[in-house]
Amino acid sequence: MNRTTPAALALCAIAALVAPAGAATKGPAAGKTVHVGVIADVTGAAGVYGTPQKNAYELANEDIKSGKIDAGGATLTFDVQDAASDGAQVVNLMQKFITDGSTAIVLGPTLSGEAFKAFPLAARANFPAMGTSTTAEGVTAIGPTIYRDALAESQVIPTTVKRTKDKWHYKTAAIIYGDDNAFTKTDGDIFAREFKAAGVDVVDTETFHQKDTDFQAALTRIEGKKPDVIAIGALFPEATKIIAQAGKLGIKTRMIGGNGLNSPEMYSVAGPAAQGAVVGAAWYSGAKYASNLAFVKSYTAKYGKGPDQFAAQAYAAAQIVAYFVAHGATTKDDMIGALKNVRVIQTVLGPIGFDPNRDVKSSPVILSIVKDGFAYFR
Template identity: 35%
Template structure:
């Protein structure tokens, strides 16, 4: 009777008593992904989706008793200045435990040093430029760098068709694409493939006919594009429209992978070849569950960037559990660095000594509007 009376009085007073066993400590994750800003949004939206799906799953699974992941999404519009402002706000005002992002490598080079200085771990899931993790020991990535991916793509193509010559075209005013160009050039030279034409473009360009006309005249066996997904799709489409034959194989950077590429390039994308740390047909229970859940929640297929952002959240959850919480971010950083044999949607995940993903990249070829695993 007394218990009932106390309950009534508490109800009337508006007080709520939460048993200690059910109290949950929030673990704030800053999700800095561009969901506006042109090409950047193709990647950022997918990563935001992947991260939020994983947060929902972790919170519903009970694998982090006493803790609740809280995603704080901020759209930087693919603008490095906005990235810096957002990082400052998340670090100094929101007091986040980890930052996931940003979308573009250019933004990462501007903003990640702020997190490094503050001792807040950062996990990138789309930054593939060289030097990302060199910014400091709090910087990680689940996206394999271009230098880890492209040489395997080129080795596969060389084995299949023995190309002798290549043309390169790349974005000259983008940090990632300039670094991708250098990686591609080095790999081509290492394979003994002669570069007979080099062309550039700038952000915002939509007409590549002048550059492609010169490339067509050079008649290369390969065209290697250093561009983001939207740019790459337009270049591929215009190349075929100008009469560059299907026998001239087109290769792209890891950054070109997007479910939108086939939609934007149409039939011209057939045979387009790239490398990736993940592919949708990966045959594992974890990946099948991820793809099914993503389709159910967003009514579309995930891409590798969604997959890598999804993995990033599970890395954080695993690290929080092993670190015993987030009160000590140095301890959390060390737990992230020690990630090993974590079941992920691309197999067993681990970081190497340089905080790079220890995964074996795959070669993907566009067939019938979808990226498929290349046949040996």
């Protein structure tokens, strides 16, 4: 049963006041044109994350035109450019957007490793950028114009460890993570830190590199230490192989993971071994609040399958920018000022704001992988 606390209801009420849902045809930006640059990995290794982001921005463009998203009468467009999971292309696109003279803010890129290459360009140019799926530690520390509406791993993994330990009562753990990627290294570090804080003995730590395909030797070493739980810090291509190969080896140990496991495609690619793996998330498709129900319904109708967390965070970023535009922000300097002064904005992620470190203020949900996607971890 889903429960809504009085505090949450009050916050929603406040959010409804500051970010009304109805369409507006007049406002400080009425008649103006605002261009938003989007960098997403629509293709390539990270396409499983970037394609839903592209879809979300396409839907947002339609919803602005129809008035479902209020942009105060402005012509607001999200221009999605495919970085193709290529770090050099990410840098080129960021440079293009911050120097073209027409872009007011950049949303993306998809991966944290890409952000560490591209966001310094924006910071040096005093240009606003918002990550929607960049969850590694240190992303917003790149500069005072860098924000994210994605919950950082440091905001999610501690809750994941606490909730699973409280339920499963484990005493030992193993960690397997990628040591050549900012996001996966963050996962490895935070899992190690949180296990130590929880009094869990880490009996084995294994590392790998991006594009590795054979994890059987590492998994065999892990199995030999007989941990109560395995923590996985990996992006989708490697995570699915780790889980699938663990299943083939007959490993029955419970698994938990970081944000890289948040794709609803995990089960269909990794197979039955993914069933029951637990991951912390910023959003759940089954949440029953009205704005989320409407988003899931319209996204599913347009694309033939439901949105994932990456689509929801992208759509929320579109809602945030539209709110700024409806209140008069049309230039990059206006956007910087608007970001600094955010209090609460209602989005498909729920009511959100930003903390002094420019990270999103929100709470994680803990989910289990099931055959058709995710379910609340009980």
